[in-house]
Amino acid sequence: MFELAPAFWLLSAAALAAILPFKAVRAALCVLMPLVGLWQLWSMGIGASSHASLAGFELTLYSVTKVNFVFAVIFLLISSIAGVYAWHVSDRGQQVAALSYASGALGVTLAGDFLTLLLFWELMAVASAWLVFARREESSIRAGVRYLLVHVAGGSLLFGGIILFYGQTGTLSLQALSPEMGASAWLILAGVALNVALPPLHAWLPDAYPRATITGAIFMSALTTKSAVYVLLVLFPGWDLLIYMGLFMALYGVVYAVLANDIRQILAYHIISQVGYMVAGVGIGTALSMNGTAAHAFSHILYKALLFMGAGAVIQATGVSKLSDLGGLAPKMKGVVWLFMIGAFSISGFPLFNGFISKSMIVSAAGEAHYYGIMLGLLLASVGTFLHTGLKIPVFTFWGKDQKLEVKPIPGNMYVAMGLVAFGCTFFGVYPQALYAMLPFDAEYHPYTAYHLVEATQILTFTFIGFWVLRAKLAGEPYLALDTDWFYRRGAPVAQAVIVKPVNAFFGAGAKVRDGIAAYLASSFGNPRAWFGVNKGPSDRFDPDLERAPLGAGLAFILLVFIALFASIAILG
Amino acid sequence: MKKIHWILLGMVTLASLALQYFGPPHPHPHAWDSVPLFYCIFGFVSCVLIIVVSKFLGKVWLQKKEDYYEGDNDV
Incomplete structure (x- = not known):
């Protein structure tokens, strides 16, 4: 059975879940199968x-390397814990x-060639x-369709790049690409950048994540962007452009997180910001920075899942997701407050x-x-992270103006899942060697130096003071902030004018000419x-009873031919 | 925020400053390390900057009413 790639274990579990009648058995599959995969991965080991x-293509269905091992471990771990968080869900589709x-x-993550990667890429989309659809609200279904269309477009960019790459190199195996390769490398980069949520290709993320189901958002926050970060790490290490794009991402998410009002949308913009660090790490391309990318992806998946779980618990309990409608929940949700913090x-x-x-x-x-x-820019982004996720969301959700919301109890399994992730967040914080031992590249790093502690303490303390001075400005406001999804949500009339209308006009004119020619031919050759000079007039006035020779003439002709035939046989024979 | 919280924050800051100036030096010093209280100022100024700049962009350009996209025939 170990011949089967870990991904196929999960896929067969999905097939099983599609037919199993018992809700609890399906929930158990969601928790246990990722653990089986983890056990398999661990026992197979690197190599x-x-x-x-x-x-005719040689595919590498999976190939465990030092780089993808750490990503695969965290994907399986978080999928299992997200399964615990979703234990109470009975929706088979989800x-x-x-x-x-x-x-x-x-x-x-484990694919060894482009074709395998592409197939799983599309499965993910x-x-x-x-x-998102499973939320079954109109806004979710519309957001889900936008999400799907954008990802299909991204997959096509990737596919186009892969075809060109195969044409250039004659191989499908994954390898680092260089900017000199031209269109193939850039198309692949565009496809991957879309899943990384690199602005301006990011708008699907803050559009769809706040509209996904409470439990579904946990999987989304963990899997799509970070699997793309892994691909970026393998294909584009040391691309200078990524350093600057990474910093841009880190700050872009911060700015929009000030403007966002939905708590899960604030978290979504901070995914973009945090992934910016990872992208910059890929761009810098040193052993330390790329280890940092892998380590930060690992950490990020844990704490971001915890934050989405906490926000999900608030939404589950109150039915409210907008910061401007939340407030004063701390006395009613003490456990969630601690875990979220x-x-x-x-x-x-x-x-x-x-x-x-x-x-x-x-x-x-x-x-x-x-x-x-870049270093100072990333520190600036980290100020924004603390400002929104550490201060704005909890202060205005749990404290702030008491909105007298009714708080329904949340399922116990949600607490268990949050507790597990919270343990992970602190465990790796206190004992970083457990994570560092899994990192792919050879670089030594000590986080707990006097300098780092001073830097972090002073920045965090004075960010807090800045927040306290200006906190009135940060309260949620009932507005939405325009983002690049505007182009495809409001671009329809323009697309109509540029793409649809000229094409329609061209084919319309063509059809007219075609009909004219057909009419002319019909009237003159009919x-x-x-x-x-015989019975002049158009063919449609042809009257067979009048103008066709009588049936008898044809029969007489055939009879004549037979007589001639027999006569000649009789005479010659 | 009670008075005791501010006192605690002040003590944390003082402890960090003590560690900065009497603790072991950083093996790769940065150009800004000679600026006194650099990371304190950096934290505060960054925080104010992020709020002011983002709010400004929101007001003049990005923020729209929540029903902005409602009634659109997008997907």
């Missing part, structure tokens, strides 16, 4: 691979989608879209939490590679006898 051939989605992410401290980079031990790696790597502007 394991499996090959197959399809239509369970099947979640398992397929995890399978897609794992397949992408479809399965994750289902987690652990996630908030982690993402903000407080010492002893896991954000500190991974974010600081990328920031230090920028400094060591002499990118001082009745050839008219050319010889």
